[in-house]
Amino acid sequence: MAKPASRWHNALKWLMIALCTLFTAWLVMLMYAQGEYLFAIVTLVLLGTGLAIFSRHRTSAWRYVYPGLAGMGLFVLFPLVCTIAIAFTNYSSTNQLTFERAQQVLLQSQYQSGEGYTFSLYPRGNAWVLALAGDNSTQFVSAPFTFNPNAQQTLTLSASATPPSGEKALLRVITQNRQALGQLTAVLPNGSQVRMSSLRQFSGTQPLYALGADQRLTDKQSGKVWYPNNASGFYQTKTADGQWSNEKLSPGYTVTIGWKNFLRVFTDQGIQKPFIAIFFWTIAFSALTVVLTVAVGMVLACLMQWEALKGRAVYRLLLILPYAVPAFISILIFKGLFNQSFGEINIMLASLFGVKPAWFSDPLMTRSMLIIVNTWLGYPYMMILCMGMLKAIPEDLYEASALDGATPRQNFFRITLPLLIKPLTPLMIASFAFNFNNFVLIQLLTNGGPDRLGTTTPAGYTDLLVSYTWRIAFEGGGGQDFGLAAAIATLIFLLVGALAILNLKATRMKIE
16 A cells, blocks of 8 residues: 555656646647747657656656756757758848748738828827818818727718817827827728828828739739749749849748858858858967967966965965956956057057057957957966866876986976876867857957958958857848858858867777
């Protein structure tokens, strides 16, 4: 017979499972209702897998692994798959909508097809009266009505010799209730309908486009026929010989374009040249940062282990401070220190040597500044690691070398460095991968500048691949090109993975 405590435990377990299931099911329904079908499917798969694991005794061992696997799938694999999927589309600021939604937006376009009437609003307690005035001094007045921004309203107006009594509403009232006024349809005595066309006017409006066969749109004003071009993701007209013209309707829609974004990276000279240059600069920046941070950190760690040094605790505290201060604060401080006109660094250099380097306009100086700042930010971490590893080196080695008459320099290169570099190698590879994507430093310190000239996409001399991708996605002059940015992000993922594997193989480490 089961114990009461066991029964309560099982009841509580099933209650928690039921609550989680109901909450997740509600989220799935909400995402489905919003049209986020992919997110709904992923959530449903994770929910089903979780229920299968946590409700069965035979899968109890997976309960400890599943949260980590689900988190990796949701926050790592799923964004990666979405990024790769976007790379094969024309998704951009001009092509964000689905075909159905873009067509719906175009069909909602209106044009003025009749006489315009100046309108006014007159208060009647909690209600309002709409008055229209034509060019021939004709007045049309509605019955009192209330604003309803969430539903269409039809008002039947009657002719009037004089405007309604009372004081007209100010423009501020019209602006505040613009959405509700946009829902009004005023029917005049002759049967014609007018709608709000501006903040001071009602006019007769009609849909601009008519939907025909093959999803084509016909412009009622000009008679032009627009056809959906699934190669470009726009409605376009055709020339006399049946070729696509350069005329496009906005907004466009998202279509699959295959490998075009990847081919652009390697064939468009305005993208290829900055991409290759930025790629090699990214490798050089990452490698130099790793070498300098390890070198500075290791030397300082050795000094902190020197027993003859007085006040080591104070020095250790001061040297670790850059690691304790948030990186973005340090970066902004350095941005002020390196200011060409008012920065303390240029003031000191001008006083001592009579030079004022152009830290933010000269490509070489800007890159040097980046490496200096990044070394300052990164050496404390390497110093702390080396200080811990130095404790693991047996003192017998140094005692034996002292008997052989070795100098401190020989001890460092023949004992300390070989014994530290091997355990540091995985951390150096991780540091290389981190600096390969060090977006925060570039964005806050230089924003990729100085800019390169003659490029199709925005690119700078200090851009890393990750910041170059961000600028394509959000700063493109011809529109935010998310598809191209996703293609470059996919290439970055492949490059970083390939470089990590090469580094691991070069150090003869097994990948498990």
